Amino acid sequence: MVVVTDRFHIKPLLPILNGNGSFYILALSQQDVRFFEGTHYTINEVELENLPKSLEQAVNQDETAKAGQFRIGTTKGGTANSFVQPGDFHGQGSPDRDQHQEEIRQFFYVIDKALHEKLRDETAPLVLAGVEYLLPLYRQANTYQHLMAEGITGNPEILSAQDLHDRAWPIVEADFQKSQQEFLDRFHQLFGGDTGKATNDLKKIIPAAYFQRIDSLLVAVGQQQWGLFDPSSEAVYVHENKETGDEDLLDLAATHTLLNGGTVYAVPPEQIPFSTPVAAIFRY
Numbered sequence: 373m374v375v376v377t378d379r380f381h382i383k384p385l386l387p388i389l390n391g392n393g394s395f396y397i398l399a400l401s402q403q404d405v406r407f408f409e410g411t412h413y414t415i416n417e418v419e420l421e422n423l424p425k426s427l428e429q430a431v432n433q434d435e436t437a438k439a440g441q442f443r444i445g446t447t448k449g450g451t452a453n454s455f456v457q458p459g460d461f462h463g464q465g466s467p468d469r470d471q472h473q474e475e476i477r478q479f480f481y482v483i484d485k486a487l488h489e490k491l492r493d494e495t496a497p498l499v500l501a502g503v504e505y506l507l508p509l510y511r512q513a514n515t516y517q518h519l520m521a522e523g524i525t526g527n528p529e530i531l532s533a534q535d536l537h538d539r540a541w542p543i544v545e546a547d548f549q550k551s552q553q554e555f556l557d558r559f560h561q562l563f564g565g566d567t568g569k570a571t572n573d574l575k576k577i578i579p580a581a582y583f584q585r586i587d588s589l590l591v592a593v594g595q596q597q598w599g600l601f602d603p604s605s606e607a608v609y610v611h612e613n614k615e616t617g618d619e620d621l622l623d624l625a626a627t628h629t630l631l632n633g634g635t636v637y638a639v640p641p642e643q644i645p646f647s648t649p650v651a652a653i654f655r656y
Contacts, residue, residue, distance in 0.1 A: 373596075375620065382630075383593060383623040386638030395544040396494075397536050398487070399528035400502035400510055402427045402476065405483060407490075408533060412545075415537035423486040427479045473509060480513035491516050497547050499540040501528040520547065552637050555588050559651055569656070572648040574621060579606040581625040584632040585654050589625060592641040592649040596620040622649055 375381040397408040397415075403426050407418050424430035491498070498516055500507050501524035511519070524531075524539045531539075562570035571577060578601050580586050598618040599610040611618060626636045629652075644651055 377619050379627070381620065381623055383591065383620065383626050383638065386591070386626060386636060387593060394496040395540065396491070396496060396498040397524075397540050398483075398498060398500055398510075399531070399536060400480075400483075400500060400506050401527070401529050402479075404529050406528070407487070408536060410537050410540065412541065415533045417533055418490075420486050420490055422489070424479070424482055427476070430479050430482050476506065477509050477513055480510045483510075484513045484515055488515060494518070497544045499523060499543050501526075501531070501536055501540070503527055520544065551635075552590075552639070555590060555635075555637060555653065556645065559590070559645060559653055562653060563645070569654045570652065571654075572644075572646055572651045574610065574625075574648075574650055575608040577625050577650055577652045578608045578621055579603075580652065580654055581628040581632070581634075584628075585656065586625075586629045586632070586634045587653045587655045588635040588637070589629045589653075590637045590639060590644050590651040591622050591626050592644055593638045595622065595641055595649050597622050597649055625650060625652075 395410050397406075397410060399406040399408070405423065405425050407420055407423060409416050409418050487498075495518055498519045499522075500510060500519070502510070504525045507523045507525070520543055522543050524536065524543075528536065559570050563572075564570075574597060577586070577589070581589070582601065582603055596614075597610065597620060598614040599608060599621045600618060601608050601621065601624060608621070610621065626638070629636050634655075641647075641649060
């Protein structure tokens, strides 16, 4: 297929770019902390400002570490909260197991604070990797709302980036599929009701996508619906066959939904309710 228009035709790429896509991995170790951004097909390590690479570095970074102890802020609650609860971090270590766990927990508060700067506006899932006893300690410090319940257990220091990706992807893939099923369940609940918040009418979906009303969209890949949209009148012209100046209205809906912060699920046509090429849930 060849498409000639004044913007990119993105719909064939959506299975790679959207809900099959972005996630994060935090590999935890007292000696080596690594953070990764991944998609279905890629994995890249990312250097974050203020993210300590080790417990020892976290101690040395603080100006008062010379005294063997420094005070950090911790938080409870959602990502919108500031780090306001003080906690003591003891740099000297202790033979007492409970004390050592508290030191690690405070170390994790520092990590969580650094991640907060990166992830404060994100919704992609975060997968933890670490030896089994560290993961629940980090969860106590975590404030990121999209942390996966399942993690990668074992020593992440011996795992390459690709190894971590291969173990994380089945975890996040299940989450993506769950999210799509939640869309379908919600669509069926809203469709045909008095709220008007769910529709499969393309002529309603196109202007809603353009004017930032769509919360989430289900669109068929491998299909096109040719036509024109006039934003000034909100008129949608659907043509049975492609005519001069036409564009794929399904691609238009997907593009503007993404540009306006909505979620797009690109799926085979048979997965869309009522055998239509598109379905949408509106924000209002």
